[in-house]
Amino acid sequence: MSELVPGGNLPLPGGSVTVRVPGPFDVSALITDDSGKVRGDADFVFYNQPSASGALLQGDALTVDPPRLRPGATRVTVVVSPADPGTPLGRLPAPVLHVSGPGGRAVARFAPPRPRQETLLLLAEIYRRGEGWKLRALGQGYADGLAGLARDFGVDVVEDATPSPVAAAPSPITPAGPAARSTMHTLSALTVPHVPAPDRDGFLGLVNSARASAGSPPVALDARLASAAQAHASAMAAANQLGVEGRDGVSVYQRITGTGYAYLTVGEHLVSGPRTPADFVAYCLRTEQPRRTLHDPAFTHAALAHVTGGRSGDTYWTALWARPLAPGDLSRTATEVVDLTNRERARAGLRPLAVDPALSTAAQAYSADMATRAFYSHTSPEGSQPWDRAAAAGSRMRSIGENIACGQRSPAEVVDGWMNSPGHRANILKRDFTHIGIGFAGGGPAGTYWTQLFGA
Numbered sequence: 001m002s003e004l005v006p007g008g009n010l011p012l013p014g015g016s017v018t019v020r021v022p023g024p025f026d027v028s029a030l031i032t033d034d035s036g037k038v039r040g041d042a043d044f045v046f047y048n049q050p051s052a053s054g055a056l057l058q059g060d061a062l063t064v065d066p067p068r069l070r071p072g073a074t075r076v077t078v079v080v081s082p083a084d085p086g087t088p089l090g091r092l093p094a095p096v097l098h099v100s101g102p103g104g105r106a107v108a109r110f111a112p113p114r115p116r117q118e119t120l121l122l123l124a125e126i127y128r129r130g131e132g133w134k135l136r137a138l139g140q141g142y143a144d145g146l147a148g149l150a151r152d153f154g155v156d157v158v159e160d161a162t163p164s165p166v167a168a169a170p171s172p173i174t175p176a177g178p179a180a181r182s183t184m185h186t187l188s189a190l191t192v193p194h195v196p197a198p199d200r201d202g203f204l205g206l207v208n209s210a211r212a213s214a215g216s217p218p219v220a221l222d223a224r225l226a227s228a229a230q231a232h233a234s235a236m237a238a239a240n241q242l243g244v245e246g247r248d249g250v251s252v253y254q255r256i257t258g259t260g261y262a263y264l265t266v267g268e269h270l271v272s273g274p275r276t277p278a279d280f281v282a283y284c285l286r287t288e289q290p291r292r293t294l295h296d297p298a299f300t301h302a303a304l305a306h307v308t309g310g311r312s313g314d315t316y317w318t319a320l321w322a323r324p325l326a327p328g329d330l331s332r333t334a335t336e337v338v339d340l341t342n343r344e345r346a347r348a349g350l351r352p353l354a355v356d357p358a359l360s361t362a363a364q365a366y367s368a369d370m371a372t373r374a375f376y377s378h379t380s381p382e383g384s385q386p387w388d389r390a391a392a393a394g395s396r397m398r399s400i401g402e403n404i405a406c407g408q409r410s411p412a413e414v415v416d417g418w419m420n421s422p423g424h425r426a427n428i429l430k431r432d433f434t435h436i437g438i439g440f441a442g443g444g445p446a447g448t449y450w451t452q453l454f455g456a
Contacts, residue, residue: 002107002108002109003108003109003110004137005137006112006113006137006138006139007138008110008136009134009135009136010107010108011133012066012101012107012133012135013101013102013105014102015065015101015102016064016102017064017066017100017126017133017135018061018062018063018100018101018104019061019062019078019097019098019099019124020060020061020062020097020098020099021098022060022096022098023060023093023095023096024082024083024092024093025080025081025082025092025095026047027061027062027078028045028046028057028078028081029045029046029055029076029077029079030045030076030079030153031043031044031052031054031070031073031075031076032076033074033075034074036075036153038153040224040259040262041261041325042070042260042262043073043260045057047361049262049368049441050364050368050369051368051372052069052070052372053069053070054066054067054069054070054073055076056365057365058392058393059393059394062078064126066126066133074127075125075126077138077153078097078124078125079121079122080120081119087119088115088116088117089116089118089119089120089141090114090117090118094111094115095115095123096109096111097109097111097124099135110123110124110137112137112139115141118142119142120141120142121139121141122138122139122140122142123137123139124136124137124138125138199221201276201277201304203221203277203280203281203302203304204221204302206277207294210285210295211294214295216296217297219300219321220301221301221302222301222302222322224259224260225256225259225261225302225303227259228252228255228256228320229303229304229305229320230307230318231255232252232255232270232305232318233305233306233318234307235247235248236272236307236316238309240314242270244268244270251444251446252270252318253444254443254445256320261322262324262325262442263322263323263325263442264323264325264326264329264442265322265448266322266323266442266447266448267293267321267409268320268321269284269293269294269318270316271283271316271319272315272316272317273315277304280304280306280317280319281294298323298409300322300324301321301323302319302321304317304320305317325442330364333438334355334438334440336411337411337440337450338353338355340415341353341415341428344419344428345428348429350431351434353434353436354435354436355435355436356397356435356436356455357437358390358393358395359393359397359435359436359437359453360438360439360453361437362395363437364441365389366389366404366439367439367440367449367450367451368449370404370406370441370444371441371443371444371449372441372443373444374445376406376446376449386401387400390455395455397435397455397456399432399433399456400453400454400455401453401454402451402453402454403427404449404451404452405424405449405450406444406446406450407446408450415428418452428452430454432456434455434456435454435455435456436452436454437451437452437453438450438453
């Protein structure tokens with residue numbers, strides 16, 4: 001095992017690498033290209049967004065699989081900050097980075113000079129050199145914390161003092177099996193500015209007129225949604241077929257998150273036939289479900305794209321509707337799911353469930369993992385079960401149960417779905433359960449992924 005000093009580096013073995021910083025710290029990561037600047041919200045891995053392509057945060061351990069990082073990524077910077085925001089690192093035990101390779105084999109250790117007034121520390125970076133990957137020890141601190149990080153990595157900072165546990169989740173599981181923080185990591189306040197899209201075809205005026213007649217607020221065009229809509233319309237035209245997933249295996253929701261647009265709720269219209277935007281909007285207004293989406297007051301952004309092609313010469317349209325994920329949204333979503341769940345328990349004469357930070361951490365990490373790695377199951381690709389994930393997050397509950405769901409657009413919709421499914425309903429109304437954690441993430445083939453983790 002190598003002992004590193006600031007500036008020291010070493011080649012990494014092939015396969016995934018895990019870095020761990022035990023103690024009263026938050027571990028997070030920034031994924032960048034050679035410019036050293038983040039591309040969007042999806043380039044942050046932190047407490048409330050614990051996974052990205054090729055990176056997964058579980059407690060104090062960050063696992064990076066370099067070949068699976070997003071296209072163009074050449075660097076992962078490991079950041080450590082106090083678990084209690086605003087506390088100088090000098091008041092805490094000195095952070096020590098432990099690096100292990102495949103199979104848990106120890107690779108390196110790095111103990112930087114003891115910080116003083118710094119409130120955030122760049123501990124190390126995993127970077128590509130030629131065809132291989134290396135680790136460099138950094139130890140660079142910021143006395144101005146998040147502001148200094150934002151300055152160097154090219155992001156905007158939005159103030160948010162709202163603590164955020166995690167959000168919420170159909171497929172039930174209730175086996176028997178074996179206190180973490182509920183404060184949201186300050187990196188959740190990092191965001192990418194909204195970029196408007198031009199309204200070349202008058203779509204925005206048509207849509208906002210229709211929304212106004214229904215009493216809904218106007219939407220704004222967004223360039224990221226426009227890019228995703230164009231890509232999906234092209235994919236449908238190339239396949240000569242409508243579908244949420246293109247022939248390339250990429251869903252319309254994955255195209256959205258791939259542009260850096262992280263959403264709280266999302267909707268889409270996939271249509272062939274109309275010749276103009278006016279024809280398209282008229283089509284949407286004629287049918288109940290498309291009309292409901294166009295009028296939905298939850299959406300704040302929209303985009304429209306169309307491509308004519310394929311063997312039939314048809315025109316394929318993609319309209320996207322979304323509300324971006326803002327600081328505090330995960331906390332509010334989780335709270336709403338818990339309140340709706342406890343309302344159902346009250347109707348059955350049962351005691352309410354209390355939010356548990358460890359269950360919340362495990363549930364949020366699992367929703368994000370399902371969205372990022374595009375799977376949907378109680379068993380993770382590595383074989384972990386709900387009770388394994390709860391224990392890894394620090395839970396000491398003796399009994400664990402789990403509901404998951406995908407595709408629902410709101411807490412009310414997902415809880416209603418669970419209550420109309422006997423297995424999920426049984427978990428929600430199980431008398432023995434005393435605590436709950438909620439997870440929510442957007443992306444993946446299904447668009448939204450919900451996790452409801454129960455404990456007793």
